[in-house]
Amino acid sequence: MNSPHYCKQVRLSGRRMPGRCARAALTRQLEELGLSDSADSCVRERADEALLVLSELVTNASRHAGGPVRLTTHWSGNRLTIEIEDNSDGLPSITPAEKRGQHGGYGMGLVDAFSDSWGVRPATQSHRPKCVYAQLSFPSPRKADQHAEDDFVTAS
Template sequence: MDSARSDRCTIRVESAPYDTITHATREALNRSMTERGWINASRPDSPAYDSALLVATELVVNACRHADGPEEVRLIWEGTDLTIEVDDTAPGRPCPRAVAERGETGGFGMAIIADLSEDWGVRVAPEGRGKTVYARLACREGRATVAA
C-alpha cells in the first residue's frame, strides 16, 4: 500500500433522491478504502471507515435538506488524509448548532462533522453561486483520529 499517493473519486449527481445519493457516496467510499487496504470489503468495521461514512453521509444529507441536493461529491486522498467535498447551489453557510437548538428533526449534522474531522469549512463559489462544504479526516494506520 502506498500511503503517499494522492487520488480523487468524483460522484456526479443528477437530481437523484438523497437516499440514492448517499448510497452512491457510501459505495464510492467503501471502494476507495478497500482499495487502500484500510477496510476488509467483507467486514468494514474500522474506526476510520465509520467516521468517514458518517461524515460523508452528513455532508450529503445537509446538501439535500438545505439546498437542492449536492451537485457533486468528491473523495480526495492526500497521503493518509481523506477530504470529503460536497458542492451545492445554496448560498447559506452551515455552522454547528448550539445544543439547545438541536431537536427531533435535526441540528446534529455539523456538530458531528466538526467532532470527527481534523478540519472542515466552506468555500463559496467565485460567482457566488453555491458553495463547497468539506471535511478532512486523518486516517492513519487504518484509524481515523478524532479531533480533540
C-alpha cells in the same frame, strides 16, 4: 495501507438517492485503499467515521441546500478530504445544543467532532457551486505483533 495520491469525483445531482450513491462510492475507495478491512481496528474505525462524515454532509446538502451536486474525494498520504458541492449560497453551521432536537440539528456537530477540520469554499460569480469539505487523517496501521505488545501488561 496503500498511500497513493488521487482525486475521484461522482456526480450526485439528479440521482434519486444521492446519499446511497455517495456512501457506495466512498466505501469502494476505502476498500481499494485497504482502510475498511485493515488489520488495525483504529484504521477501520476511522473509515467508519469517514462514512459518517460523508453521510452528514450529503444529508445537510439535501435538507438545506437543494441537494448535493457532486462528491469529490482526495487521498494524499494519510489524509482524506471529502467535498460535497451544492448550489446554495447558504453556509452550514453547528447548531447550538439547546436548539437540536427530534428533527435534526446534529449533522455539522458530528462533522466537527469526527473530522480534523472542515470548512466551506463559498460560491462566487466565477465559481459555482459552493463546496463544503471535511478532512480526516488516518492513523498509520500497526502491525499485528505491535497490537500484542501494546496489549501486554508487565507486572512489577
